[in-house]
Amino acid sequence: MSTLEIKNLNVTVAETQILRDFSLTLPKGEVHAIMGPNGTGKSTLAKALAGHPDYEITSGEVLLDGEDILELEVDERARAGLFMAFQYPSEIPGVSIANFLRAARQARLGEDEELEVTKFYKEMYEKMDALQIDRKFTSRAVNDGFSGGEKKRNEILQMAMLEPKYAIMDETDSGLDIDALRIVSEGVNKLKGPQMGVLLITHYQRILNYITPDKVHVMFDGRIVKSGGKELALELEDKGYDWIKEEVAQLA
């Protein structure tokens, strides 16, 4: 039951169907990469799982450790243990990262429980040190005026602090220079482990030079059309996506 199980998910955006009977099982402790050309529905998958209001799920199931999360509100899904690292994280002027994280942690406590602030800061600083993030970072407003790399690092810090059961990383590598990519990847490597499953959505193979996936899935036209080990990523890097398209066309 320790899996994120997506079963026959159909999703439409503005009345256009994007995901078609999408199925995938991500066991806890594993890293799965989802690759595919642009416009095949990779980001739609991420947003639909996280409950973005613009993405309508017409049928299917998503079970988080056996619990159907599709009936849950966005914030309830997050508290159930789903984390989404955004491709384009929002900027929130005036709300410091520390206060933002405090609110997120407070939300995970019982109604009468009060977050222990000193412990919280201690933990946050430890995690920042481990992720090589400057402690001054926490007094800055969430993503406000951040560079692309800083935004992604902030996503990693949040992931570290919220300790999700399953993390979906939506093209976290896009727009990052090689240094930022390395730092973000190192962060993911530090955080991954038996307690967390990671779904790494990416267009390019290069992040997989830093993060080794247990499985690679190729997505095309709203569903997974091919799955394999990490070597599949290299094959895609080498040959591009066209041969996959041809394979799919032959099957049709």
Next chain:
Amino acid sequence: MTPTVPESLSPTLESLWQKNQSDLADAPAWWQKRKTAEWEKFQSLPMPSRTDEDWRFARINSLKFDGYSEPQPIDDEGKRLLEERSLLPTEVAGVFIFVNDQLVSFQAVDPELAEKGVVWKPLSLAVKENSELLEKHFMSQPIELGSEKFSAMHGALCREGSLLHVPKGVEIDKPFVAYHWVSGENASVFPHTLLIADEMAKVTLVDYFCSDHADSRNLAIGVNDLYAGQGAKVTYLSAQNWSLNSMAFHLNSTQAFRDAFITSLNLHLGGNLARTESHSQILGENAHTEMLSLTVANGEQQFDQRTLQTHYKGHSVSDLLYKNALFDNGRTIFSGLIRVVEEAQQTDAYQTNRNLLLDPTAEANALPGLEILANDVKCSHGATTGQIDEEQLYYLLARGIPRKEAYKLLTYGFFEEVLEKLTNSEIQEHFRDLIRAKFKDS
């Protein structure tokens, strides 16, 4: 038709006036005369009417003065409790704690500053000891924003408040702090603040306005007049936290002379009906006034904000930013005018009102205006009313923060632009705490 003066108005206030008069016996003659004149003025002026431009959108019918009374004396234990609730920064230049317009506790100004001529006195004492200064400055700024009647009521009925006079060249970094408490059902208070900063003086004053009981019905009519002499730097901060069942008027006037720099920030949280009038007058060149305001309107609260930036002299700057966050059936009215006289060339004047609507039932009214007679100026005014940014909200939700909490966080964030201008971090944090406390209670 509503009568111009409600019949219930006079008896209550009449008795307040009589009580006030009995205090006047040993006061200087000018003071007695001034107060009597204010009382007469109050009586002769009509109540605001629906057709007054200065009262547009206001709920005139809610202006009822019946039932308010002379506050009852408060016992020592009560005083002690209120003293304890009067939070102060670690370092202060002087403190007054008033309860029901009576001084119950104070911290006098340092002898060193007193020697330099700094005056920090309760009004009741200043009337006798600093009569000349008061005679010149008490209620001498023009009231032009609609509350002439209520200003006169304050003039007649006010008995206590702060006089702060900082003489030429004296710079004080620590803030002066005054707490104005009201205690008891139907109690009324008329707090007064007069700050005079002479040439090149530097000073900060913080006023806190609060009710002893969260649900008591109170009336507060406060006047606060600031003078910033040539090159003076004045910071005036206030936190209005009257009970939610109160009616409050705060009439602020500021005069900025050449090279003066004035920052004012008013935090508005309390009151059922709270009206603020702020008039900033530029009377010299190269002056700079910053007018900041933060308001949380929720429940059935109504905040009525009228502002005027008058540039009598050129080459100066006035910059206004009023931010309102509205929940439930909360209602705000912002009506602001920038007035630049013909000879005030090279004026920079800005006026911005931003309203954040967190519930569809809340209502924000904005009436920005310009009246510019000079031809070489930079002026802008703008009012925006918007809802929470959906993507920001989604981001907070996606981190597991419940919707209600997310709204609060985004409101705090909305206010931070103004709060971060405060240089005293303790006061800044205290203001944040007051805002947070309002959400906790609701």
